Amino acid sequence: DSGVTQTPKHLITATGQRVTLRCSPRSGDLSVYWYQQSLDQGLQFLIQYYNGEERAKGNILERFSAQQFPDLHSELNLSSLELGDSALYFCASSPGGLAGAAPTYEQYFGPGTRLTVT
Amino acid sequence: GENVEQHPSTLSVQEGDSAVIKCTYSDSASNYFPWYKQELGKRPQLIIDIRSNVGEKKDQRIAVTLNKTAKHFSLHITETQPEDSAVYFCAASTGLDDYKLSFGAGTTVTVRA
Numbered sequence: 647d648s649g650v651t652q653t654p655k656h657l658i659t660a661t662g663q664r665v666t667l668r669c670s671p672r673s674g675d676l677s678v679y680w681y682q683q684s685l686d687q688g689l690q691f692l693i694q695y696y697n698g699e700e701r702a703k704g705n706i707l708e709r710f711s712a713q714q715f716p717d718l719h720s721e722l723n724l725s726s727l728e729l730g731d732s733a734l735y736f737c738a739s740s741p742g743g744l745a746g747a748a749p750t751y752e753q754y755f756g757p758g759t760r761l762t763v764t
Numbered sequence: 765g766e767n768v769e770q771h772p773s774t775l776s777v778q779e780g781d782s783a784v785i786k787c788t789y790s791d792s793a794s795n796y797f798p799w800y801k802q803e804l805g806k807r808p809q810l811i812i813d814i815r816s817n818v819g820e821k822k823d824q825r826i827a828v829t830l831n832k833t834a835k836h837f838s839l840h841i842t843e844t845q846p847e848d849s850a851v852y853f854c855a856a857s858t859g860l861d862d863y864k865l866s867f868g869a870g871t872t873v874t875v876r877a
Contacts, residue, residue, distance in 0.1 A: 648807065679864060689808070689853060689867040702864045736807060740863060751796045751815075751863055755807040 649673065650739050650756035658762045664725040667759045671718055671739030677701070678720040679740075679753060680712055684733040695720055727763045734758045766791040768856050770868025778876050783841040785871045787854035790835070794856040797830060797837045798865070802851045811852075812839070844875045 649672035659665055671678050680692040691704035695714035706712075709727075714720040724731060738753040767790040777783045789797075798813035814821045814828045814837065821828050825844075830837040841848055851872050855865040 648809075677863065688869045689855075689865075691864045691866065694864055704864060751857060752798070752810060752813065753863070753865060754810065755800075757807050 648754040648756065650737060650754055652737055652756035652759050654759060655757065656760050658764065659727060660764055661727055661729060663727050664723065665727065665761065667722040667724070667735050669720045669737035669756055672754060675739035675741050676718065677740045678714055678718070679738045680722050681736045681738065682733050683736060724761070729763050732761055732763045734760050766794060766856055766858065766866035768854060768866050768868040770854050770871060772871060773869065774872045776874045776876060777844050779844055779846060781844055783844055783848070783873055785839045785852055785854065786836060787838070787868050788836040789856040791856070791858060792835065793858045796857040797828070798855050799828060799839050800853045800855065802853065808853060846875050846877055849873055849875045
């Protein structure tokens with residue numbers, strides 16, 4: 647157990663719908679990362695938050711958005727869902743992530759949310 | 765952005781033999797290289813990592829080597845066991861302003877008993 651929790655574990659929804667995935671980082675970790683894992687795309691970085699602020703963006707679609715709350719949990723919102731959005735969505739957390747601070751690179755992954763769009 | 769290539773995509777080894785997975789990266793600013801193991805339907809688990817200030821790191825049966833000049837790094841698993849069967853991912857990060865990871869495509873390792 648990495649200490650990172652994600653809910654729900656599974657999600658089945660229809661095209662055009664909107665869903666919210668939730669992630670709670672390890673105790674004390676300030677950074678949260680979201681990754682998408684599909685069969686043909688591998689693990690793709692979506693977005694990073696550090697202490698409530700967006701820090702980095704990857705290949706995240708405009709239909710997707712995220713936020714990190716004051717208690718440091720994060721939510722990934724996926725809207726206007728398409729069949730191709732079906733994937734495993736992982737969040738990971740790490741202690742740091744701020745340039746100039748003591749490097750704390752290690753990222754620990756949550757169990758993931760399996761999203762199926764029908 | 766960073767591009768990480770990983771080879772081979774599949775690897776089958778006899779139990780007790782060694783397994784080697786190689787990765788190359790494109791961004792010379794990358795300075796952190798973790799390896800993750802992912803069993804079917806489970807989360808990626810960090811098994812070992814190396815930073816750019818060292819050339820080799822070992823932890824029991826696994827070791828990672830880094831060649832910054834050639835921009836490649838490798839994972840070595842010795843005395844493989846059936847429980848080593850999984851998908852292994854390499855990754856790289858620059859750690860300049862964020863610590864996002866760029867992953868290789870993964871290697872499916874099968875250890876034959």
